[in-house]
Amino acid sequence: MIRCLKKCATILLVLTILWCGGESREAGKEQLAGDEPLATYALTQETASGFARLALKCVQQEYPNKLDHVMNDGGEVLPPTELHPSFYGCFDWHSAVHGHWMLVRLLKMFPDLPEGDEIRDALKANLSEANIQREVAYLQQKNRKSFERTYGWAWLLKLAEELQGWEDADGEAWSRNLAPLAEALVERYKDFLPRQTYPIRRGVHANTAFGIAFALDYTAKTSDRAFEELLLERSLAYFQGDEDCAADWEPGGDDFFSPCLMEADLMRRVLEPEDFQEWFERFLPGVVAGEQTNILDPAEVSDRSDPKIVHLDGLNLSRAWCMLGIAACYPEGDPVRAILCEAAGRHAEATLEHVASGQYEGEHWLASFAVYMLSM
Numbered sequence: 001m002i003r004c005l006k007k008c009a010t011i012l013l014v015l016t017i018l019w020c021g022g023e024s025r026e027a028g029k030e031q032l033a034g035d036e037p038l039a040t041y042a043l044t045q046e047t048a049s050g051f052a053r054l055a056l057k058c059v060q061q062e063y064p065n066k067l068d069h070v071m072n073d074g075g076e077v078l079p080p081t082e083l084h085p086s087f088y089g090c091f092d093w094h095s096a097v098h099g100h101w102m103l104v105r106l107l108k109m110f111p112d113l114p115e116g117d118e119i120r121d122a123l124k125a126n127l128s129e130a131n132i133q134r135e136v137a138y139l140q141q142k143n144r145k146s147f148e149r150t151y152g153w154a155w156l157l158k159l160a161e162e163l164q165g166w167e168d169a170d171g172e173a174w175s176r177n178l179a180p181l182a183e184a185l186v187e188r189y190k191d192f193l194p195r196q197t198y199p200i201r202r203g204v205h206a207n208t209a210f211g212i213a214f215a216l217d218y219t220a221k222t223s224d225r226a227f228e229e230l231l232l233e234r235s236l237a238y239f240q241g242d243e244d245c246a247a248d249w250e251p252g253g254d255d256f257f258s259p260c261l262m263e264a265d266l267m268r269r270v271l272e273p274e275d276f277q278e279w280f281e282r283f284l285p286g287v288v289a290g291e292q293t294n295i296l297d298p299a300e301v302s303d304r305s306d307p308k309i310v311h312l313d314g315l316n317l318s319r320a321w322c323m324l325g326i327a328a329c330y331p332e333g334d335p336v337r338a339i340l341c342e343a344a345g346r347h348a349e350a351t352l353e354h355v356a357s358g359q360y361e362g363e364h365w366l367a368s369f370a371v372y373m374l375s376m
Contacts, residue, residue, distance in 0.1 A: 004268035004276055004329035043374040045110045051367040052106050052115045054356060055099040056142035056265075056362045058090040059122055066092045070143040083138060085131040090364045094152035094205070098368040100126065101159040105371055108166060111372045120170055127174045135179050139188075140278070149192065150211025151204075164221045181216075186227055189215055193230060199238040203315065204254030208238060209266040210257055215267050235270045239263055243282045247295040256314030256369075260284060260295060261322035268329050276329050280336075288336055295319070296343040298350035310362040316351040318367040320344040321376055348373065 065080045065088070067263035095248035103119045115121070139147060148156075160182035163175035189211075200209035212231050218229035245260035264283060268276050286293045298319075299312040323344035330337035355366045 002272050004271075004325065008169065009133060010146045029079075035084065035120050043109075043371075045113060048106045048110050048371075049114055050356060051371055052103060052113060052119060054363050055090070055103050056115060056118055056122060058360075059096060059099050059103070059126060061089045064091060065177060065362070068093060068147060068149075068170055072141065072143055084135060086128075086135050088124075091168040091360070094148055094155055095365040095368075097152060097159060098155040099366065100157060100370045101162055102368040104162045104166075105375060108168075108171075109375060122303050123174060124170065127177050132181050134175045139181075139184050145188075147353070148205075149188070150208065150215075151239040152204065153188060153209045154214035155296070156185055157182055158214050159216045161221045185213075186224065190230060193234045201259045202334045203250070203252055203257040203259050203262070204311070207257050207259065207262055209235075209259075209263040213262070213269060215297070216266075233271055235266055239267055242278070244285065245283050247284060247286060247293040250295050251299045251312060251315055254308040254311045255299075256311040257316060258295060258315060258319050258322060261319055263325070265322040268326055274328050277336075280329075285338060286329040290339055296339070298347045300349075301354070304357045304362055306358045307361040310357075310359070310366075313351045313362055313366055314318060314369050316347040317366070317373050320347040321369075324373075324376065 061248055062080050067080060067083070069076070069083060071077060076083075084093055087093045087100070090096040090099045100123065103123060106113060107116060107119050110116075125350055138144065156177075156178075160175070160178050163171050163178060166175070168173065168254045193212075196208070197201045201208070212235055216228065216231050216235075219225075219231065242263065245263070247260050250260060260283070266281075267279055270276075271279060284293075284295070287296065298316045301309060301312045303309045304313070321344075323340040327337045327340040327344070330340075350369060351366075354362070355370050356363060
């Protein structure tokens with residue numbers, strides 16, 4: 001099946017962290033007025049180092065920690081390092097997982113990154129075979145069926161996808177070590193999705209469209225066609241008939257995903273380009289018509305020390321990556337493409353300078369969203 005690809009020479013959003021200076025910000029604003037209204041910053045080795053330092057600061061930081069842990073008995077009152085020897089840092093399991101993904105992505109993009117040795121040391125310690133085996137054993141215990149479903153599952157598969165095919169001795173070892181955990185989560189998807197009658201549309205962790213989208217990306221690196229077909233079938237069953245998404249109801253106060261855009265970002269993976277355009281025009285007709293809707297404006301973040309309100313910074317970044325992926329399904333010069341690119345630039349600019357805010361509530365996870373957006 002032909003799918004709309006994220007990568008397109010004229011649609012890539014290449015940005016740096018905006019704390020690099022006002023001159024760059026002004027240059028970006030000028031570009032937003034052009035035919036392809038994108039900011040023109042670049043993800044450089046210097047800015048990659050800044051992102052990497054944020055993850056290195058937390059992937060082996062045990063506390064504070066928010067566990068998603070059902071205790072079966074008093075013997076399971078254990079510290080995070082005992083429960084999750086691989087993914088105990090960065091405040092919670094899923095943030096630790098996508099922090100590891102980001103470190104791998106940056107190391108692949110910038111082999112000479114000054115933090116490279118430190119990254120490798122952290123990954124060797126956390127992604128050891130023994131540690132991953134304990135993570136798998138945790139999943140297999142009773143009352144673990146819904147653990148990290150499906151947000152953490154999706155990011156773990158994104159990490160596995162990133163490691164696969166990397167011609168690097170450490171990367172190959174980490175990929176082998178991680179494989180049993182990825183396989184265990186694939187089996188969880190296969191068990192859960194046929195039983196999930198209704199999709200979860202909220203803009204937080206359980207969002208069904210996001211969970212399927214990253215899983216579909218993973219299947220491109222594997223030979224599990226049965227898994228891919230399940231994901232495609234469930235996507236169509238859940239979302240193909242949707243129309244008139246309530247864009248003006250967004251955002252919710254603690255969203256880090258746009259329910260409307262995340263669904264569209266999945267469907268551009270599932271449908272052929274012409275079919276997707278027809279679907280999108282029914283799904284978000286206001287965007288297609290160039291009408292003003294809340295979904296095109298960056299969210300305002302009033303308090304970056306609040307762990308829920310700061311989710312809105314993540315919303316701006318994930319909206320931007322969704323808009324760029326959707327825009328790539330339209331030809332150059334199409335007004336829908338221009339609308340989405342311009343809005344993506346504004347969303348990115350609204351948040352990038354706040355990724356390193358000094359507040360752990362955002363710093364333990366936002367860099368992963370930024371790097372995904374910048375390098376998709």
